[in-house]
Amino acid sequence: MQFLKSVHHIAIICSDYEKSKHFYTRILGFDIDREVYREARKSYKLDLSLNGQYCIELFSFPDPPKRTSQPEACGLRHIAFQVEDMEAATAYFESKGVTLEAVRTDEFTGKKFTFFADPDDLPIELYQI
Missing domain, CATH: 3.10.180.10 (2,3-Dihydroxybiphenyl 1,2-Dioxygenase, domain 1)
Structure with a gap:
């Protein structure tokens, strides 16, 4: 039996929330579905959709580590x-x-x-x- 139906979303952690929010909404053209600031985690969560389809969660966290790999490394x-x-x-x-x-x-x-x-x-x- 096939349980998977489609990709639900992609989660992205950014280092500069306002810069990434601008990039994903103003340059790539995603729509904001919901924006939440989570005080306990000092973190924003921005839900983004494209053509009415929810697809990206953009997160901010204090001092996230840098991306450690290039496209040909294991992982996404x-x-x-x-x-x-x-x-x-x-x-x-x-x-x-x-x-x-x-x-x-x-x-x-x-x-x-x-x-x-x-x-x-x-x-x-x-x-x-």
Whole structure:
């Protein structure tokens, strides 16, 4: 029996809450579903959705450790988002000051893709559908 239905959310811990909140809402375009400050943990929790689908929990914690690995290390490699028009998407992100890698073509699917990083260097991929 298949119990898993879909990915529910991705949890991200950031080092600068306001900077990451701006990046995920103003640059990537996520909508804020709920924002909570948890006094006991000195931590924000920001629930974000994309096109009405809840998908990211953005957390802040006092003095979180730095990211210790690059994409080819064990663990989560990156998060990826689908785009319809790669040229329009890369032009938009570049206009917002986001530095993107050169657009490449997936040798197996023939689809275009590129990478950039969030404010804490978390790799993010754009993949053309």
